[in-house]
Amino acid sequence: MSSGGINLTNHFLIAMPGMAGDTFAGTVIYLCEHTEKGALGLVINKPIDIKLKNLFEKVELTLDRDDLAEAPVYFGGPVQTERGFVLHEKLDGDGGHYNSSLQIPGGLEMTTSKDVLEALSNGAGPKKVLVTLGYSGWGAGQLEDEMKRNSWINVSAQPEIIFDTPVEQRYDKALSLLGIDPRMLSQEAGHA
Numbered sequence: 550m551s552s553g554g555i556n557l558t559n560h561f562l563i564a565m566p567g568m569a570g571d572t573f574a575g576t577v578i579y580l581c582e583h584t585e586k587g588a589l590g591l592v593i594n595k596p597i598d599i600k601l602k603n604l605f606e607k608v609e610l611t612l613d614r615d616d617l618a619e620a621p622v623y624f625g626g627p628v629q630t631e632r633g634f635v636l637h638e639k640l641d642g643d644g645g646h647y648n649s650s651l652q653i654p655g656g657l658e659m660t661t662s663k664d665v666l667e668a669l670s671n672g673a674g675p676k677k678v679l680v681t682l683g684y685s686g687w688g689a690g691q692l693e694d695e696m697k698r699n700s701w702i703n704v705s706a707q708p709e710i711i712f713d714t715p716v717e718q719r720y721d722k723a724l725s726l727l728g729i730d731p732r733m734l735s736q737e738a739g740h741a
Contacts, residue, residue: 554585554693555583555693555696556583557580557703558653558656559654559655560583560703560704561577561578561579561580561704561705561706561710562578562580562702562703563577563701563702563720563723563724564576564577564578564701565700567699567700572626572627573592573685573700576720577592577593577710577720577723578590579706579711581636581653581656581659582651582653586689587686587688588687588692589685589686589687590685591623591681591684591685592625592626592681593710593711594716594717594720596621596623597621597682599622600618601617601680602619604680608663610667612669613670613672614669617669617678620680622680623679623681623682624682625681626681626683626685626686628683628684629683629684630682630683632682632684633680633681634682635659635660635665635678635680636659636678636679636711637657637659637660637674637675637677638657638675639656640675646668647662648662649661650665656706657711677708677711677712702724702727704723704726705726707723710722710723710726
């Protein structure tokens with residue numbers, strides 16, 4: 550397939566029930582980048598046992614924003630789990646606010662440089678953030694293959710599911726964007 554294939558940037562990938570027991574079972578991934586070279590995304594619904602204030606302490610910053618201090622850090626995926634990835638709303642202006650931001654066409658921004666944490670610790674920075682450790686990555690053609698095997702279904706992402714929906718409802722809410730009731734998805738593969 551040439552680069553004329555599907556581009557799922559700014560989409561949610563929703564793990565199908567057949568992936569039980571897999572790292573990605575029950576996950577919703579926000580896809581930050583999808584090109585012919587591969588794909589990169591962040592799991593948005595798997596909080597880990599670290600609060601944002603603890604993550605900030607680790608990098609010798611304090612977090613003075615009450616709205617964020619107790620928020621969990623998320624498992625973003627199995628790649629580079631020691632690195633932080635900050636998914637945040639698009640900032641006004643021409644961008645370029647941080648050293649290392651990926652502007653997701655039509656969607657959010659993802660920043661991997663410490664300066665976004667410094668801005669947040671000063672009470673500035675983006676209002677809506679989701680911070681992960683690690684990311685989910687696919688090599689060239691790998692995600693397309695997984696899509697063909699029905700490992701994932703995709704739907705255009707809605708930021709409010711990432712930022713405003715309680716974590717335990719994000720999977721169902723993402724499915725509901727497709728008009729799918731999660732109870733209708735069988736755990737079994739469809740073999741007659």
